[in-house]
Amino acid sequence: MTTAPAIELKGISKAFGPVQANKDISIRVMPGTIHGIIGENGAGKSTLMSILYGFYKADKGEIYISGKKVSIPDSQAAIAAGIGMVFQHFKLVENFTVLENVILGAEDGALLAPSLRKARKDLAALAAEYELNVDPDALIQDIGVGMQQRVEILKALYRQADILILDEPTGVLTPAEADQLFRILHRLKDEGKTIILITHKLREIMEATDTVSVMRRGEMTATVKTSETSPQALAELMVGRKVLLRVDKTPAQPGEKVLEVENLKVVDSKGVVRIKGVSFDVRAGEILGIAGVAGNGQSELLEVLGGMRNGTGTIRVNGQDLDLTGKFSDARSRRKRGIAHVPEDRQREGLIMDFKAWENTAFGYDDDEAYQTGLLMNNAAIREDAEGKIERFDVRPANADLEAKSFSGGNQQKLVLAREIERDPDLLLVGQPTRGVDIGAIEFIHQQIVALRDKGKAILLVSVELEEILSLSDRIAVIFDGQLMGERLPAETHEKELGLMMAGMTGEDT
Amino acid sequence: MEQLPKWADLIVVPLVGLILAFSLSMLMVFATGHDPMDALSLMVKGALGSTYGWGYTLYYATNFIFTGLAVAVAFHASLFNIGGEGQAALGGLGVALVCLFIPWPHWTIALVAATAAAGLFGALWALIPAYLQAKRGSHIVITTIMFNFIAASLLNYVLVNKLRPKGSMDPATAKFPEPAHLPSLGDMLNAVGIPFAKGTPANVTLVVALLACVFVYYLIWRTRLGYQLRAFGESQPAAVYAGINPVKITIITMMISGALAGLMAINNVMGEAERLILGSVEGAGFIGIAVALMGRSHPLGILFAALLFGALYQGGAELGLWTSIPRELVIVIQALVILFTGALDNMVRSIVAKVLVRPKRAEA
Numbered sequence: 109m110t111t112a113p114a115i116e117l118k119g120i121s122k123a124f125g126p127v128q129a130n131k132d133i134s135i136r137v138m139p140g141t142i143h144g145i146i147g148e149n150g151a152g153k154s155t156l157m158s159i160l161y162g163f164y165k166a167d168k169g170e171i172y173i174s175g176k177k178v179s180i181p182d183s184q185a186a187i188a189a190g191i192g193m194v195f196q197h198f199k200l201v202e203n204f205t206v207l208e209n210v211i212l213g214a215e216d217g218a219l220l221a222p223s224l225r226k227a228r229k230d231l232a233a234l235a236a237e238y239e240l241n242v243d244p245d246a247l248i249q250d251i252g253v254g255m256q257q258r259v260e261i262l263k264a265l266y267r268q269a270d271i272l273i274l275d276e277p278t279g280v281l282t283p284a285e286a287d288q289l290f291r292i293l294h295r296l297k298d299e300g301k302t303i304i305l306i307t308h309k310l311r312e313i314m315e316a317t318d319t320v321s322v323m324r325r326g327e328m329t330a331t332v333k334t335s336e337t338s339p340q341a342l343a344e345l346m347v348g349r350k351v352l353l354r355v356d357k358t359p360a361q362p363g364e365k366v367l368e369v370e371n372l373k374v375v376d377s378k379g380v381v382r383i384k385g386v387s388f389d390v391r392a393g394e395i396l397g398i399a400g401v402a403g404n405g406q407s408e409l410l411e412v413l414g415g416m417r418n419g420t421g422t423i424r425v426n427g428q429d430l431d432l433t434g435k436f437s438d439a440r441s442r443r444k445r446g447i448a449h450v451p452e453d454r455q456r457e458g459l460i461m462d463f464k465a466w467e468n469t470a471f472g473y474d475d476d477e478a479y480q481t482g483l484l485m486n487n488a489a490i491r492e493d494a495e496g497k498i499e500r501f502d503v504r505p506a507n508a509d510l511e512a513k514s515f516s517g518g519n520q521q522k523l524v525l526a527r528e529i530e531r532d533p534d535l536l537l538v539g540q541p542t543r544g545v546d547i548g549a550i551e552f553i554h555q556q557i558v559a560l561r562d563k564g565k566a567i568l569l570v571s572v573e574l575e576e577i578l579s580l581s582d583r584i585a586v587i588f589d590g591q592l593m594g595e596r597l598p599a600e601t602h603e604k605e606l607g608l609m610m611a612g613m614t615g616e617d618t
Numbered sequence: 619m620e621q622l623p624k625w626a627d628l629i630v631v632p633l634v635g636l637i638l639a640f641s642l643s644m645l646m647v648f649a650t651g652h653d654p655m656d657a658l659s660l661m662v663k664g665a666l667g668s669t670y671g672w673g674y675t676l677y678y679a680t681n682f683i684f685t686g687l688a689v690a691v692a693f694h695a696s697l698f699n700i701g702g703e704g705q706a707a708l709g710g711l712g713v714a715l716v717c718l719f720i721p722w723p724h725w726t727i728a729l730v731a732a733t734a735a736a737g738l739f740g741a742l743w744a745l746i747p748a749y750l751q752a753k754r755g756s757h758i759v760i761t762t763i764m765f766n767f768i769a770a771s772l773l774n775y776v777l778v779n780k781l782r783p784k785g786s787m788d789p790a791t792a793k794f795p796e797p798a799h800l801p802s803l804g805d806m807l808n809a810v811g812i813p814f815a816k817g818t819p820a821n822v823t824l825v826v827a828l829l830a831c832v833f834v835y836y837l838i839w840r841t842r843l844g845y846q847l848r849a850f851g852e853s854q855p856a857a858v859y860a861g862i863n864p865v866k867i868t869i870i871t872m873m874i875s876g877a878l879a880g881l882m883a884i885n886n887v888m889g890e891a892e893r894l895i896l897g898s899v900e901g902a903g904f905i906g907i908a909v910a911l912m913g914r915s916h917p918l919g920i921l922f923a924a925l926l927f928g929a930l931y932q933g934g935a936e937l938g939l940w941t942s943i944p945r946e947l948v949i950v951i952q953a954l955v956i957l958f959t960g961a962l963d964n965m966v967r968s969i970v971a972k973v974l975v976r977p978k979r980a981e982a
Contacts, residue, residue, distance in 0.1 A: 471856070
């Protein structure tokens, strides 16, 4: 007996100008399975899924749904073919209710009431069938991220999707919420739905999928049964060489306190209290990792320390108070005090995307004496400096005249790191150092951070990747709702405990 | 949006826009019963065919260089200064005060002083919207355009009630004294033996405009201020990350922009009219927006765009003078050029991109 695959791609190719985003890709996904697609950033995963959802048109290749050839010129056609998509960034209207969001774009007529009635009934049925409980009358802005994601899944199911594509679904979830999501996915699978899970997290692939395809540089390098592979083997397939998944580092040799934070409070421009009295310190020669789900105050913490935001309380660097609200609370003054900052969002903050690589080398340090000649900037000196940094940090392509936006995520991050680390700061603030960075570059970036620590510098690391926090930090503090829930040593804790703390349970509860 | 090669962005796109604008204009000329080819050749000849025509074209171009540069500098900081009209009008007031009330021994010194006054008045007029934007979040597009009206009313008041000579019915100042008269381009060129029509309004201010181009080039691409201003324009969060004070950079940028717009007054008020009249800016502040857009906010591009618009103004005037093509149609032609090269820039670009970028993709 042979059943037709739920979805089959044959020879899909897609080029953007000279870049071959997808090269002759073929996959078969059987109905009632969870199929993982893993690959580095820029490997072509998202392009492939965009073709499947009708955002792009493939240059070559065919798509079969349940054995029938289909063409998907737009997302309407994808929905009609039974494909539902849950995007990494949710596409929900914040001030609409769950119910209104579900029917948005699928209203049955000019009047809303009949559609809403029907949706309410359907939603109740779906909730019962798949254990997808959501309050239909809650406003999106009032419910948590995990719930919002359920609404996205419900939207797809309401449109009768049999094939569900999830793009990096766990990026914004706590480990517990992620586990819950995977339970839902398994339930959907048991009911005969087909699920395609796109991720760069090896752990999720190993836990959740039946089969997995690996993509590298636009090509499908392998499709294997998940039970017959290992994270190490998948990582090698993704990168094309052996990689170190663990960070190689010696125990820390903590010295004097470099950074002392006492009772720090931050109120944002809307009057919301983002940080509710936080105290901690970081010593020379150690890495303090701040774990937490995005949006719990860790960004604001980095911004206050980096001089991008005002706060109240006391912050001392090398024993001296920092100005938190006045004339010397700006980022330039922070740099003069020996604080370097690798911001969370390198594309929005850390780099000027339309500036050339060499211009970005001076960004934030454009007042450096070495960069001036009289009234003008010494562009030759900046360029020379940039070329040295590009070489030492192995930025590829090694061309200082390229605009920052032409580099891959990993190489952009290397540019930022080179600029900040080579200033030889006493304290380095690092936010999401490897977000959107390929595995090969992750290894290098981690090594650079550890090397700075070994030079006796203090490092404050903020990351939403628990694995990264666990492997890089010498001490871990967990932040939840603007408060620190406690500190742990990496050797004496595990993901589960940290996960509970990230969800708001104090160290004592666990 | 497709990435265009630089040469296409700088040359092909404006050119295609221009051709489209002229084709449509000629169609309209034809529709009103005139010969489009005749009209076109009259325009070109009128603007560029004689030193007399050049004398006017360069005069207009000088105005547009200043207002174009003003818009461009603000653009680089992502600020849309459409208050060039009012800033230039206030610059005129500065020029008039300096020329009327201080006895100057020689035009060179008067020019330096008038330049400073024009720049200062323009800068101060831009300061208020800049402050409102930076500190109170009032949108600069709204405030600068409202300040154009305030400037016009203010000038009306000052001219009618304060500066109008006794007995004059004209809302204008008295003629500036002789030492404050600037040499015209004709005078200067004839002095070195180059024949050039006398009695045309182009004057020594053109040199100031060219210097302003050089100044803006260095300011934007070679100074720290320019670096910070461009960084701020590309990404405000990044500017904050780098320690660039958004309030300070907004105010400084707008004051430089306003000063450049104000400088226009030394051309039209001091160089041409030799007195301050009502409505002397004549829309040049708005043309500056189109000039900056077409010139890609680069001084060299602005120079060429200003020349084009200068020629268009002069050619259009000739058209009105020698044919029965109505004056309104001439304005329509000018408007079409602004529309296609300025406002519809992106439309033209996407068409050019389709033609230029597609074939390459097929090869890949």
